[in-house]
Amino acid sequence: MALVEVKVPDIGDFKDVAVIELLVKPGDAVQVDQSLITVESDKASMEIPSSHAGVVRELKVQLGDKVSEGSVVALLETEAQASAAAPASVGGQPAPAAPAPAVVTPQVAVAPVLPVSASAPASLATVAVPAPPPPATAAVPAAAPSVPAAAAAHDPTRPPLGLPHASPSVRKVARELGVPLAEVRGTGPKGRITLEDVQAFTRAVMAGEVQTRAQAAKAPAAPAAGDGAALGLIPWPTVDFAKFGPIERRELSRIKKISGANLMRNAAMIPAVTNHDDADVTELEAFRVQLNEEHAKSGVKVTMLAFLVKACVAALQKFPEFNSSLDMASGGDALIYKRYWNIGFAADTPNGLVVPVIKSADQKGILQISREMAELAAKAREGKLAPADMSGATFTISSLGGIGGRYFTPIINAPEVAILGVCKSRWEPVWNGKEFTPRLMLPLSLTWDHRVIDGAAAARFNAYLAQLLADFRRILL
Numbered sequence: 001m002a003l004v005e006v007k008v009p010d011i012g013d014f015k016d017v018a019v020i021e022l023l024v025k026p027g028d029a030v031q032v033d034q035s036l037i038t039v040e041s042d043k044a045s046m047e048i049p050s051s052h053a054g055v056v057r058e059l060k061v062q063l064g065d066k067v068s069e070g071s072v073v074a075l076l077e078t079e080a081q082a083s084a085a086a087p088a089s090v091g092g093q094p095a096p097a098a099p100a101p102a103v104v105t106p107q108v109a110v111a112p113v114l115p116v117s118a119s120a121p122a123s124l125a126t127v128a129v130p131a132p133p134p135p136a137t138a139a140v141p142a143a144a145p146s147v148p149a150a151a152a153a154h155d156p157t158r159p160p161l162g163l164p165h166a167s168p169s170v171r172k173v174a175r176e177l178g179v180p181l182a183e184v185r186g187t188g189p190k191g192r193i194t195l196e197d198v199q200a201f202t203r204a205v206m207a208g209e210v211q212t213r214a215q216a217a218k219a220p221a222a223p224a225a226g227d228g229a230a231l232g233l234i235p236w237p238t239v240d241f242a243k244f245g246p247i248e249r250r251e252l253s254r255i256k257k258i259s260g261a262n263l264m265r266n267a268a269m270i271p272a273v274t275n276h277d278d279a280d281v282t283e284l285e286a287f288r289v290q291l292n293e294e295h296a297k298s299g300v301k302v303t304m305l306a307f308l309v310k311a312c313v314a315a316l317q318k319f320p321e322f323n324s325s326l327d328m329a330s331g332g333d334a335l336i337y338k339r340y341w342n343i344g345f346a347a348d349t350p351n352g353l354v355v356p357v358i359k360s361a362d363q364k365g366i367l368q369i370s371r372e373m374a375e376l377a378a379k380a381r382e383g384k385l386a387p388a389d390m391s392g393a394t395f396t397i398s399s400l401g402g403i404g405g406r407y408f409t410p411i412i413n414a415p416e417v418a419i420l421g422v423c424k425s426r427w428e429p430v431w432n433g434k435e436f437t438p439r440l441m442l443p444l445s446l447t448w449d450h451r452v453i454d455g456a457a458a459a460r461f462n463a464y465l466a467q468l469l470a471d472f473r474r475i476l477l
Contacts, residue, residue, distance in 0.1 A: 003057055003075040003076060003077055004051075004052050004054065004075070004076045004077070004078055005072050005074075005075060005076075006036065006050055006051050006052065006072070006073045006074045006075075006076050007051075007070050007071060007072055007073060008039075008048055008067050008068065008069050008070060008071045008073060009048070009049075009051075009069065010069055015068045015069075016066040016067070016068055017039040017040060017066065017067060017068070018039060018040055018064060018065070018066060018189070019037050019038070019039055019061050019062065019063055019064060019065045019066075019067060020038055020039065020040045020063065020188060020189045020190070020192055021037060021038035021063075021167055021188060021192065021194060022036075022037055022059065022061075022062075022063060023035050023036055023037060023038065023047070023167075023169065024036050024037075024056050024059070024074070025056065025059070026056050026057060026058055026059060027055065027056065028055070028056045029054070029055050029056075030050045030053065030054065030055075030056060030076070031050070031053050032049075032050060032051070032052060032053045033049045033050065034049060034050050035047035035048065035049055035050075035167075035169055036048055036049065036050050036056075036073055036074055037061060037073055038167045038169075039067060040190075040192075047167060047168065047169065048067075048073055050074075050076065052076050052078050053078065054076045054077050054078040055076070055077045056074050056075075056076060057074075057075045057076065057077050058074065058075040059073070059074050060072045060073060060074055060075065061073055061074075063188075063189060064189065165186060165190065165191055165192050165193060166181055166186070166192060166193035166194075167192075169195075170193055170194065170195055170198060171331050171333075173195060173198055174193075174198050174331075175330075175331060177198065177202055179198050179201055179202060181193055181198075181331075183201070184197050184198060184201045185197065253351040253352050254351070255349070255351045255352035255353070255354060256351070256352040259352060259353060259354075262413075262414070263411050265414070266411050266412055266413065266414045267411050269414075270412050270414065270449050270451075271449065271450040271451060272409075272411070272412055272447050272448065272449060272450070273447070273448055273450050273455065273458070274409045274410075274421075274445055274446065274447040274448075275445070275446045275448070275455075275458045275459060275462050276407045276443070276444065276445050276446075277443075277444045277446070277462040277463065277465075277466055278441045278442065278443055278444065278466065279441070279442045279444055279465065279466035279469040279470060280430070280439050280440070280441060280442075280466070280469070280470045281304065281425060281440050281441070281442045281469050281470070282439050282440045283470070283471070283472075284304070284307060284469055284470070284472055285304070285425070285440050287472070288302050288303075288304060288307065291366070291367075295367065300367055300370050300371050300374070301370065301374065302366060302367065302370045303370060303373070304425070304442070305345060305373065305397065305399050305401075305422075306366050306369045306370040306373060307366060307469065307472065308397055308399070308420070308422060308469070309343045309345070309358055309361050309369050309373075309397065310361070310365075310366060310369065310475060311465055311468040311469055311472070311475065312343060312395060312397060312420060312465065313341045313343065313361050313362045314468055314474075314475050315461055315464050315465045315468065316341055316394070316395055317341070317362070318464060319457060319460065319461045319464070320337055321335070321337075321417070321452055321453055321457065322395065322417065322418045322448070322453065322457075322461060323337065323338050323341065323394045323395060324336055324337045324338065324417060324452065325338070325394075325415040325416065325417060326415065326417070326449075326451065326452065328415070332451070335452065338394050340360065340362075340394065341360070341361050341362040341394060341395070342357050342358065342359050342360065342361065342392045342393050342394050342395075343357065343358045343361045343393065343394070343395055343396070343397060344356065344357045344358075344390075344393030344395070344396040344397070344413065345357075345358070345373065345396070345397045345398075345399065346396065346397070346398040346399065347376070347377050347380040347381075349380050349381050349383070350381070351383065354380050354385060354390060355390055355393065355396060355413065356373075356376035356377070356379070356380055356385060356389050356390055357376075357389065357390060357391065357392055357393045358372055358373065358376075359392060376389060393413065393416065394416065395416060395418060395419070395420070396410075396413045396416060396419045396420070397419070397420045397421075397422060398410040398419060398420070398421045398422070399421075399422040400421075400422065400423050400424060401424065402424055403424065404423070404424050405423040405424060405443075406423055406443055407421070407423060407443050407445045408421050408423065408445055409421070409445060409447055410445065410447050411447070412447055412448075412449055417448065417449040417451075417452045417453060418446065418447065418448040418449065418453065418458075418461075419446075419447050420444065420445070420446050420447075420465075421444070421445035421446070421447065422442065422443065422444060422445070423442075423443040423445070424443075425440050425441060425442040425443070426440070426441060427439070427440055427441075428441045442469065444462055444465065444466065446458055446461060446462050446465075
């Protein structure tokens with residue numbers, strides 16, 4: 001019987017790439033463009049599709065094999081060849097047809113699953129979980145992983161796994177089942193997450209998670225959330241401080257409790273990098289003082305932060321990736337570019353830090369921005385900010401104002417991808433090519449998400465922002 005060879009197509013300049021995943025097995029029926037294997041180079045992974053529709057008769061590669069363009073992946077019997085190869089009649093009676101390979105379609109059952117993430121809400125989540133396939137008569141199916149083995153893939157005491165490493169097809173299944181890949185332990189080559197790992201995770205949550213929680217109720221009290229146990233760190237030290245002297249215990253404010261959880265998540269999950277730079281604001285400060293003198297009777301006080309808001313809008317328009325967010329609904333595989341510019345600014349209050357937002361800052365002037373900032377800051381101090389006043393920011397500025405300091409590393413306010421930290425300006429001697437002259441320098445600390453932004457773009461953003469602040473007329477260009 002003639003069989004079709006499915007070969008590795010043109011995959012660019014990659015040669016001798018490793019096979020890291022087998023997506024089909026002999027006897028499986030496949031369609032045109034259905035993925036057969038996954039290969040991985042030093043820089044990327046890709047799935048090799050089938051060039052024909054039919055039944056897989058033999059896989060010519062194994063896990064760990066090296067393939068290049070033209071390598072044979074599988075032998076495929078096409079549908080036309082399959083019907084042409086039907087057995088001839090014997091003694092005038094047609095021979096019984098060989099049973100076609102069965103393609104089992106897993107049924108889907110819906111069941112409640114307990115939250116598996118420390119940051120997830122306390123309510124139950126409903127996910128679609130594949131039900132066990134019906135028993136086959138022609139062959140003995142592979143045994144499903146036991147509950148202890150599946151639960152091991154979901155053991156929160158294990159060390160962190162880093163970024164999820166899985167093929168697009170596995171990511172798609174995980175999204176459909178609501179499985180967080182960051183919490184799944186991969187058993188494939190180099191820790192790669194396979195389809196079986198995702199299925200084992202769901203079984204662990206369905207069967208083993210409840211059992212684990214029941215046992216935990218009888219065990220000693222677990223460490224409090226946020227102590228690092230979920231990240232595989234040693235327990236937080238428990239100290240009787242009263243042994244060393246008088247103490248006083250005060251509950252954290254509601255704002256600090258909420259912001260603390262967000263800050264911990266953002267600091268742990270975002271690969272953040274900070275660039276430091278200085279902006280010469282000598283002329284801008286003189287202009288600000290002049291504006292306040294001219295508008296003294298209006299009650300509007302112009303601050304340097306208002307100019308920063310306007311300058312940041314211009315920089316965000318020039319470098320739009322800083323005004324974007326990762327599309328986490330698709331697993332973080334795409335960016336959402338926002339065509340609006342809402343600037344949040346950190347406001348210090350007696351109860352903690354809050355971030356009011358200047359909406360549509362690109363459509364407002366310095367005086368209007370200054371007025372809105374004063375109104376929002378007053379509402380923040382009085383505890384009267386509405387949720388709408390603190391939502392929708394695309395970029396945040398954290399300013400220490402006149403308090404002091406030189407540089408710092410602000411934490412990105414997810415789902416934003418960057419934040420600007422600003423400290424107190426100071427007079428410094430600056431060489432102008434002929435002599436040292438006193439210039440007012442404003443320290444800038446730009447923290448950015450390295451998944452979205454690279455170092456060169458961050459340096460250009462900071463440099464451009466400093467140019468705008470040094471000569472504000474550039475805003476008009």
